[in-house]
Amino acid sequence: MNNQYDKPIFTDAAPNEVAPQAPQTAPLNDTKGITTNTSEHQDDEKSKGNLLSKLLIAFLAIATGSLGYYTYSLNRDKQATENELNAQKEQVLRDLNALKGSYDKVVDENRTANQDLLEARDKISQYIDSLQRIKLNVSALVRFKSQAFALAKERDLLLKKNDSLMRVNKFIRRNLDSVSVKLNSTTAKADSLARQAYKLRKTIEAGAALQISKLSIEAVKNAKNKPTDKAKAAEKIKVCFTVEGNKIAQSGTRFFYIKLIDPSDTTMGANESTTVGTNTIHFSTATRLIYDNKSVDVCDFVAKTAKSFDKGTYKVLVYDDKLNEVGTANLILK
Incomplete structure (x- = not known):
């Protein structure tokens, strides 16, 4: 026996209106599919992020390595340049010292060396001191090499001039020696004649003295x-x-x-x-x-x-x- 008293007496819908139906819920299997799609999307995003991070790390590593290599190359080139400059500096110093040594030899051998040789030697000494004290760079090295070359040419001219003067001096000395020998001979003869004349004069004076x-x-x-x-x-x-x-x-x-x-x-x-x-x-x-x-x-x-x-x-x-x-x-x- 149906209990009619359990049913409502009035309904909200009109008699001709159809009562709204309750929304249909997706089957349980469909909900699982949606969850699976969301998870896969999140995994894809995560994979893309990991790949991007790896690429960024790789790029930074490559950039850091390149920068390190570039810095190393710059330092290596700078050191090589400094070594080359120092080598060139030492070569210029050797050349200048060789020039000074040639002047020293000429001055030592010729005590009557002219003033030009002495001034040229002093000038080279000043260049050597300046080159040893200066902070070397390419332009300074070029300037000193040019000066060393000019000093070498000047040395050659001065030494030729000095050789010419020495030859003239030797010629003059030979002539002077010859004249000196002749003069000494003449002087000796003159002295002998003077002594003879003195003796003769004394003899004459003695003979002319009154007794x-x-x-x-x-x-x-x-x-x-x-x-x-x-x-x-x-x-x-x-x-x-x-x-x-x-x-x-x-x-x-x-x-x-x-x-x-x-x-x-x-x-x-x-x-x-x-x-x-x-x-x-x-x-x-x-x-x-x-x-x-x-x-x-x-x-x-x-x-x-x-x-x-x-x-x-x-x-x-x-x-x-x-x-x-x-x-x-x-x-x-x-």
């Missing part, structure tokens, strides 16, 4: 010049001598100087002095005569200077006009 003989000294008294040996009686001392004849002696006015020394070693008379050359004498009286190359007798007197002559020995010296001593004699007064 005296018969030198005598005595004390005299009163107007008649009577000889005496008494000191108190003597009034004057008489000196006489003979001038010998000499054909080569100078004629004309000649002088003789008489020096009388008393017992107390004092020069008596005028006691004047005269000088000829380096000779100086003090004399008592000077005797003047006219000489004609013949013998002539001469006498002269020396008067007392005190009340009387002292007792003792008196000495007389006679000099010619050249102040050569030509005679001496003694007198004793009692």
Whole structure:
């Protein structure tokens, strides 16, 4: 028995309206398919992401490697360039030192080296110092190599000039040596002739000198010049001598100087002095005569200077006009 009271009395739909149907739900098998498609799509997206990441990593790795290689290449090229520059620098330094060495050799061998060589050597020394201190680059190296080349050409010109000057100097020295030898020979001959002339002149002078003989000294008294040996009686001392004849002696006015020394070693008379050359004498009286190359007798007197002559020995010296001593004699007064 159906229970009619379980059914509703009124319905929401009109009598002629069809009651809406409940939505149909997909079968269970269809829901599973949809889930499977969604999962596959997500797997595809994930695979694409992984591939992109791998590609990006690979690209970065390649880029990093390329950059490292490029950096390495740059460093290697820079080092190679620096090594090449240093090698070229050392070569230029060797060339400059070789140039300086060639100048040093020439200067050492030739102490009279001209100023151009010395200045060129100093210039090279300055270039060497500059090259050693400078931070080298290509342009600087090119400039120094050009300077080294110019200095080498200058060296060649200066050395040729120096060789030419040295040849001229050698020629001049040879001529000077020859002239010097001749001059020495001439000088030696001249010296020999001068010595001979000196000896001859001395011989002539000696031969031309006036000689005296018969030198005598005595004390005299009163107007008649009577000889005496008494000191108190003597009034004057008489000196006489003979001038010998000499054909080569100078004629004309000649002088003789008489020096009388008393017992107390004092020069008596005028006691004047005269000088000829380096000779100086003090004399008592000077005797003047006219000489004609013949013998002539001469006498002269020396008067007392005190009340009387002292007792003792008196000495007389006679000099010619050249102040050569030509005679001496003694007198004793009692």
